[in-house]
Amino acid sequence: MSKTVIEVRDLFKVYEGAVPVKAVNGISLRITQGEFTALKGPSGCGKTTLLNMLGGLDYPTSGSILVGGKDITSLGENELIDFRLRNIGFVFQAYNLIPVLSATENVSFIMLLQNRPKEEREERARQLLQSVGLAGKEDKRPGQLSGGQQQRVAVARALASKPQFVLADEPTANLDSESTANLLDIMLKLNKEEGMTFVFATHDDRVINRARRVVAISDGKVISDTSK
Amino acid sequence: MIFKIAWRNIWRSKVRSLVVLTSIALGIWAGLLIIGFSFGMNNERTAAAIGSTLGHSQVHSSSFLEEPTSAAVLGSAAEVQAMEELLQKASFVKGVSTRAIMMGMVSAPKSARGVRMIAVDPESERVNSNLPETIVEGDFFESKTRNSVIIGQKLADKLGLGLRKKVVLTFQDADGNISRASFRITGIYKTLNATWDELNLYIKRSDLAKTIGQDLVHEIMVRYDETENTEEKTAELSAAMPEGATILSWKRNSPELGYADDMMGIMLVLVLGIIMMALLFGIINNMLMAILERRRELGMLMAVGMNKRKLFAMILVETLMLGFVAGPVGILLGDLSIRVMMGVGIDLTSKKEGLANMGIQSIIYPEIVPEYYLIVAVMVVVTALLASLYPAYKALKLNPVQAIRGE
Numbered sequence: 001m002s003k004t005v006i007e008v009r010d011l012f013k014v015y016e017g018a019v020p021v022k023a024v025n026g027i028s029l030r031i032t033q034g035e036f037t038a039l040k041g042p043s044g045c046g047k048t049t050l051l052n053m054l055g056g057l058d059y060p061t062s063g064s065i066l067v068g069g070k071d072i073t074s075l076g077e078n079e080l081i082d083f084r085l086r087n088i089g090f091v092f093q094a095y096n097l098i099p100v101l102s103a104t105e106n107v108s109f110i111m112l113l114q115n116r117p118k119e120e121r122e123e124r125a126r127q128l129l130q131s132v133g134l135a136g137k138e139d140k141r142p143g144q145l146s147g148g149q150q151q152r153v154a155v156a157r158a159l160a161s162k163p164q165f166v167l168a169d170e171p172t173a174n175l176d177s178e179s180t181a182n183l184l185d186i187m188l189k190l191n192k193e194e195g196m197t198f199v200f201a202t203h204d205d206r207v208i209n210r211a212r213r214v215v216a217i218s219d220g221k222v223i224s225d226t227s228k
Numbered sequence: 229m230i231f232k233i234a235w236r237n238i239w240r241s242k243v244r245s246l247v248v249l250t251s252i253a254l255g256i257w258a259g260l261l262i263i264g265f266s267f268g269m270n271n272e273r274t275a276a277a278i279g280s281t282l283g284h285s286q287v288h289s290s291s292f293l294e295e296p297t298s299a300a301v302l303g304s305a306a307e308v309q310a311m312e313e314l315l316q317k318a319s320f321v322k323g324v325s326t327r328a329i330m331m332g333m334v335s336a337p338k339s340a341r342g343v344r345m346i347a348v349d350p351e352s353e354r355v356n357s358n359l360p361e362t363i364v365e366g367d368f369f370e371s372k373t374r375n376s377v378i379i380g381q382k383l384a385d386k387l388g389l390g391l392r393k394k395v396v397l398t399f400q401d402a403d404g405n406i407s408r409a410s411f412r413i414t415g416i417y418k419t420l421n422a423t424w425d426e427l428n429l430y431i432k433r434s435d436l437a438k439t440i441g442q443d444l445v446h447e448i449m450v451r452y453d454e455t456e457n458t459e460e461k462t463a464e465l466s467a468a469m470p471e472g473a474t475i476l477s478w479k480r481n482s483p484e485l486g487y488a489d490d491m492m493g494i495m496l497v498l499v500l501g502i503i504m505m506a507l508l509f510g511i512i513n514n515m516l517m518a519i520l521e522r523r524r525e526l527g528m529l530m531a532v533g534m535n536k537r538k539l540f541a542m543i544l545v546e547t548l549m550l551g552f553v554a555g556p557v558g559i560l561l562g563d564l565s566i567r568v569m570m571g572v573g574i575d576l577t578s579k580k581e582g583l584a585n586m587g588i589q590s591i592i593y594p595e596i597v598p599e600y601y602l603i604v605a606v607m608v609v610v611t612a613l614l615a616s617l618y619p620a621y622k623a624l625k626l627n628p629v630q631a632i633r634g635e
Contacts, residue, residue, distance in 0.1 A: 096527075105229065157532075
């Protein structure tokens, strides 16, 4: 049986206001090592809120999130920052690369935050860029790369810190079909070859169709959970 | 890499960064020019006053300092001689001149005015003061003419007198007797200080002695090898002074000059402070705009695990870098400008009269004051440090999730 990477127990997230909104309404979920999982649902269903809480970017109203057996909802702000640095890789919809750094520097930067030696940073960045098909583009800055290439740099960056899992929020939303297919091929390859766990928040059928597990969310609740 | 990012971030918005860098450089340039100009103006005035009248310090009897009457002499001839020898023993004393000082009246055919008469020993003054250099007509007691007087240009104008004209001087001797004698104008002097020129005239001590029958000495003017450390040198001499004699530095003998000197230091720091304050808000504005534009990027950095300390350091380094780039440019520009102006001077001839009344000449030659370069450099660094605080605070307050979404 695969090791549990993330375990979500009875998770709630309520946005207070004139009318309180339950963005996440009692979700329990277990994600194991090596999964390639899509959290699908329409806009506003709560999938991004759930993903943010899995990534330690937001606190739940109640419930717990265990990552490697540790409840991250009990961590303080600074502990969470350090936890994210050492355990989670992020891929964002808008790539969010640092425009003044080259592809290699963007990938290296996160390892710099981890205080890894320069040689290790450069070697791993080079290897990761090669594995996402960007050999020869190492010195290009984001502005000199296509959207698909930038998102591949973002994937390499997410993996640079050797995380326990990668969270990707609508990673293909800004990409054309060919770039999307390329990106998914690369992520599936990394998933298979390195056993890296990927969790997507998406409503893109191109991603959902290739995910091995699809968790459908509606009104903050899991309405179906299917594995292929 | 933090430095690399900071450096490249500066040039992300070239025009905006160039504007803020230029404003910092120009602010520093202006500050250094003001410093150079102020020092040039003040030092010229001080040097002229020290050279012509004040010396670096002066010895008077304590009673003279309380009330400068003719009777308040320094002592007998032997006592004055002993004091002169004592002063000249100090290695830093370049020379001394003895003077008698009396209040009196100068009468010309058409008018009369109250004046201060300074009776000098011409030989000694030639060595120890630059009074002879202030002569604009006639000479500095070169002729053997008895009862010759040198008056200021302004007094000559007021009295309608010229060279070789006769005046009557009235003064009171040490015993309170009124004496009157006729003197011939053999020289007209002009210093930077028109007020001084109007109120003071010079006669020979020997003439005064013959006129009143007493050889009085009220003042010993002391010249040092250099103006530096005047207060310390004066304090050293003061310890050796006999009872009843007091030696005071030029700053204390002429409080208005000393006050101007001290005030200038305070004013310059204030002016620099105002310039830096303007720069502070310019830099804050620049950095706030940069933070606002890079919200998504900063949110991403926080999301992937950049802690607050490192984020703060990144913004701090970026802000400091603005100062480190513009600071040396501003200092270099200021230095070069002052060097050029040191040669040609700043012509304020149109304000000549007003400046002369304050003892300032109409062409100002700025001076380089290296210690202020360091002060300016430190102020720029401190300003950049302060300017980084608010933008850094705003960045640290960002919510990563909202920032990534661009909210």
